[in-house]
Each structure stands twice: as C-alpha cells, then as structure tokens.
Amino acid sequence: MALVVKGIRKFYGKLEVINKISFKVRSGEFICIIGESGCGKTTLLKIIAGLEKPDEGSIEFSGEVRIGFVFQDDRLLPWRTAIENVLFAAKSFGMEDIKEAREILKLVGLEGFENFYPRQLSAGMRQRVGIARALVINPSILLLDEPFANLDAQTREKMQEEISKILENRTVIFVTHSIEEAVYLADRIVVLSPRPSKVFRVIPVNIGRPRDRTSVDFLRVKSKVRDALYKAKKI
C-alpha cells in the first residue's frame, strides 16, 4: 500500500466540503477521482499533498514520501524557460541535474523546446512542462489536478495516450471530471458524491492497455461510471 486516505473531513468556515473520504492506493496504481465540480476534489489533493490540513482524518504514507504535483493551471514561472522550470522543482530536492532535466523533457515530447519561455509554448506544451517538473523529482506519488481540463479535445486525447505510457507503474492520483478520461487512464475510479463529498463507489477498470475507447468493455465501464455519478447526485 502506497497511501491510505483515512476518514478525511474538511470544512471551509461553516461550509462542509468533504464529509468523509477514505480509500487506499496501492503502489504502482493509477487512481482517478471523479465527481462533479465543487465536490472538493482539488481540496482532497491539497490535503494529500500536505498543503491543507483536514479537520478530521489523516493520510498515511508507507515508505519515503515524495510528492509530485501537476496543476490544472500549469503554474509555470513565466520568467523561467521550460528547462529552468523543471530545474526549479529539482532544486529543493538537491537534484539539479541539467542532463536529467533534458531527459525528462524529452520523455514528455519537448526535445528542442528546453529554452522556450512559457508564453512561447502552447497550452498543451506548457502542461507537458508541468508534468516534466513533477517527474524530475522522481516522486513516490504523483498528484494531478485536472491537468488536461484547459486543453482542446484532440490535444487532450493525445496527452491521455502519452501520459498513460509515461506514468505506467507509477503511483498516481488523477483528479478529473471527464468520465472517458477516467476510464481511459485508471486502474480504479473513485466516484465522489456531490458536496459534502463522500466516496460513493470505487469502480475497477480491468481492461488491458492501450485501451480502445470504442471497445465494448470500455463503453461498459464508462456507462457504469456514468450511472454511479448519476446515482451519487440523487442521494
């Protein structure tokens, strides 16, 4: 087990955002968290990352913890080039290695763009830099907060295909509100109910990779998730 989320509850003032969320993440597992907007998905990720404290419950990690985070808005520093942004993350971990940073940028498909400033890159490319920045520290757990939400549909699919390869065998928690994205990427999908959120259902996706979005299995899981989301709203 890489991490256990235990009975997390969170208030913002009087507003209860998270009622009770518990689930386990195995080592090397790709978890997608899905739920409608405003249900506290981002808050949950921030709690796991240690950026916010839960009012109840705890996060338990096993072994060394090193968290890589990919933000919905890329949060690249505009005054740093792609490679400098990657190195920024590596710095505090004492891993400032230009060769390694180059290697990671190549892995996410940005070879030749190392010295471009964020404004010179497309939204998709900026998000690739964001992924490289999270990967360069060799994270034990990777948290992604709707990283593709701001991309156009085609770029989005392409990024999903690539990330599914790049993040193979990594421990990942990926927040999304796209059902198809969750089914394409996840080993297991955690469906949250609306605010104050609970874990409504955990749906395993037992489909081999690379996944075919039009296969019967794929569509069946997709409708299962849709069904769960629909029912989650009603309770």
Place this chain on the structure above:
Amino acid sequence: MLGLVLFLLCWYFISFLTHFPYPHLVLLRFLELLIIPESVLGKTLLQHTAASLCRVLVASAFAFSFAIPLGILSGWSRKFRSLFLPIIDSLRPIPPLAWIPLAYIIFARIPNTILISQLFIVFIGAFFPCFISVFDSARNTPKEFIEMARVFNADNKTILLDIILPHSLQGISTGIRVGLAVGWMCIIAAEMIATTGEGLGYFILVMYEVGGRVTEIVSGIAMIGIVGYALNNLLLSFEKVIIRWR
C-alpha cells in the same frame, strides 16, 4: 512628428505676438551654452547638467537600495508590512519639496550642508514612488506560484529570490523610472533654494535674477526635459533586456 511641428508652430506664433524668444534663437543659444561657458557663472550648460545629474543618480541609487529590499519584504511578509507600512504611509503624502527648508536646518552643522541637503531631498523624492511600486508588485505575486513552490519543497529563501523577486522586476523597473523622474524634479527645485555654485536649477534661477534672460532660462528648461526624456527611455530599453520573458 506632426505633434512636434504643431508645437513649434504654436511657439512661433506666441513669439510673434510676445517677447518670447523664437525657437531657432533658443536652439542657437542652447547649442552655444552647451560648450561655451556662460559669462555670469562661468560654466557651460553641460557642466551644470552633469552636476545636477550626478546628485540625482547618487541620491536615487541610495534611495533605491533601501526602497527595493524594503518594498519586497513588505510585500512578502505580513509582519514586516504591519510594522513598516504605517510609517511609510504617514510620511509619503508630504511633498519632497516641503522638506527643503527643514533639510537645510537639519544638516546645517555638518560639512557640505547644501550638497547633503540636496541629496537628502532627492532621496525622499525617489524613495517613496520606488517603494510603493516594488511593494505593490511583490504583494501581487500570485499565491498560486507560492503554493507551487511549497509543493516542491521550496524554502522561504527560494520563494523570496526565485518567485517574489523576479515577479517584482516589473515593479522595480517602474519604481526606478518614476523615482528618478521625481528625483530629477526635486534636484532642480532644491538647487533653486540654496546652491553649491552649479546645477541646472541654480543656472535657471541666476539667469532669472540677473535680469530675466529668457533664452537662457528656456535653454535650461529644455535641458531638464531632454535629460528626463533620455533617462526614461534609457531605462525602458534596459527593462526590455532584463524582462525578456514577456
């Protein structure tokens, strides 16, 4: 270009109606004053300009070396802000020129009273706009960047130097430009009140006192404008080099 032509036409028109010197006469006298020492003070216009400019540059540099770190710290730390900002806010509304008489008294007992007072006034004039500009941009550093840095284990020093400081560069640049412009105005005024025997403000005042030599006065004023314009543009092109990621 059209604006300049229109301006000159108006000037000619006014000169035609009044005793105000014609533009071409001012230009000739201006060029003459640049290199040939003027008879009353025995110095060229360039020497006067250099004297004023040196004072402004020294005093402003001094002001900026306080205003920039203080602005960044105030923008970054709430504690520092609550300690420091009330002092700044109560002194800031006082026009720098109001300090002139006081400054001459404060520094009366030390050598070079006049020079020190002038530097002090420019310091006051340059400090506040620079501080405010830097403070503003440091404080407006997106908290998302700071959160990102925290996620990646950055310590306070890294956040200050790698996030707040670069984000504040625009504010620093604007602060330096505005600070220098205000300092430049202050030195002219300060030189008109007491003098070390040179300086643009002093030159203009003396030209007035020896009998309203309008052509010389206008030459002096033109020089003030030219230097102000040049400083501003120099700094703007410098800014483009420094902030090259935009």
